[in-house]
Amino acid sequence: MRTVDLFSGCGGLSLGLENAGFNVLAAYENWNAAVSIYQQNFNHPVFEFDLSDVNGAINHINQFNPDIIVGGPPCQDFSSAGKRNENGTRGDLTISYAQIITGVMPEWFLMENVDRINKTEIFVEAKRLLKEAGYGFTEMVLDASKCGVPQKRKRMFLIGQLGAVDNFLAETLLQGQSRNSMTIRDYLGEHLEIEHYYRHARSYARRGIFSIDEPSPTVRGVNRPIPPKYVSHPGDSTRDLEFVRPLTSLERSYIQTFPRTFNWNGLNKTTLEQIIGNAVPVNLATYVGNCIMTYREQANRIENFINQNLQEI
Numbered sequence: 243m244r245t246v247d248l249f250s251g252c253g254g255l256s257l258g259l260e261n262a263g264f265n266v267l268a269a270y271e272n273w274n275a276a277v278s279i280y281q282q283n284f285n286h287p288v289f290e291f292d293l294s295d296v297n298g299a300i301n302h303i304n305q306f307n308p309d310i311i312v313g314g315p316p317c318q319d320f321s322s323a324g325k326r327n328e329n330g331t332r333g334d335l336t337i338s339y340a341q342i343i344t345g346v347m348p349e350w351f352l353m354e355n356v357d358r359i360n361k362t363e364i365f366v367e368a369k370r371l372l373k374e375a376g377y378g379f380t381e382m383v384l385d386a387s388k389c390g391v392p393q394k395r396k397r398m399f400l401i402g403q404l405g406a407v408d409n410f411l412a413e414t415l416l417q418g419q420s421r422n423s424m425t426i427r428d429y430l431g432e433h434l435e436i437e438h439y440y441r442h443a444r445s446y447a448r449r450g451i452f453s454i455d456e457p458s459p460t461v462r463g464v465n466r467p468i469p470p471k472y473v474s475h476p477g478d479s480t481r482d483l484e485f486v487r488p489l490t491s492l493e494r495s496y497i498q499t500f501p502r503t504f505n506w507n508g509l510n511k512t513t514l515e516q517i518i519g520n521a522v523p524v525n526l527a528t529y530v531g532n533c534i535m536t537y538r539e540q541a542n543r544i545e546n547f548i549n550q551n552l553q554e555i
Contacts, residue, residue, distance in 0.1 A: 258527020378406030
């Protein structure tokens with residue numbers, strides 16, 4: 243599938259879809275730090291582009307004639323870690339994304355975002371625009387830990403196809419999920435050389451110590467050391483802090499299922515942590531991409547079977 247990735251970040255969605263057999267032709271991103279990382283890791287072009295310029299984006303994207311437009315409009319205005327202001331400028335980009343899709347009219351689109359976006363008026367409006375353009379939807383919140391990622395990260399996927407009935411992909415998305423959540427040890431084995439690690443909590447009411455024998459909580463855009471006077475939480479996986487440390491930036495990228503060959507050069511630590519925390523887990527994108535490919539192959543087989551029988555009549 244000829245693919246264009248909007249709001250591409252550092253390329254988690256692009257890489258995951260490439261792993262599923264998609265042909266990513268181009269990416270668009272307006273954060274120069276993310277553009278720099280993307281350029282280090284992909285051969286196709288990435289354009290530093292303000293996607294709020296909907297008409298300019300439509301004209302630029304049309305040159306690639308994509309089968310599918312994919313992307314995750316910035317989610318901070320919908321995130322539990324943000325101010326949850328759906329009318330903020332980042333929320334407006336969700337509408338821009340829908341307008342770009344209805345302007346280009348690819349056969350398919352894929353939108354990824356935080357799970358709470360489905361409770362917002364902006365998301366309802368974006369879906370209205372897409373529905374009026376003729377797209378049928380499958381909307382589903384996926385737990386990354388059931389989709390090949392050692393992380394309890396819940397993300398909403400809205401997948402559309404022109405002329406499709408709603409929920410056309412739901413069965414395929416559900417069937418391939420693992421019964422059990424993937425743990426860090428399942429994915430990385432003994433690579434971290436620790437049993438427990440620190441992840442900075444948003445408040446003292448939450449635990450900060452986790453075991454590698456459970457999925458990681460959501461990798462966020464901040465990564466801080468253990469406070470000198472850290473007070474143990476009842477939910478901590480251990481009270482012995484002698485060998486407990488926060489994960490490094492690279493280790494956090496592994497939890498996001500980026501390969502060890504992925505380049506993260508040229509950024510300061512704060513920016514790097516933010517980029518990694520904002521990324522789509524690669525294996526989650528691969529999972530969704532594989533589901534789309536499976537559905538298309540099954541639909542093509544059915545169409546070919548019907549056509550062959552019609553010719554025999």
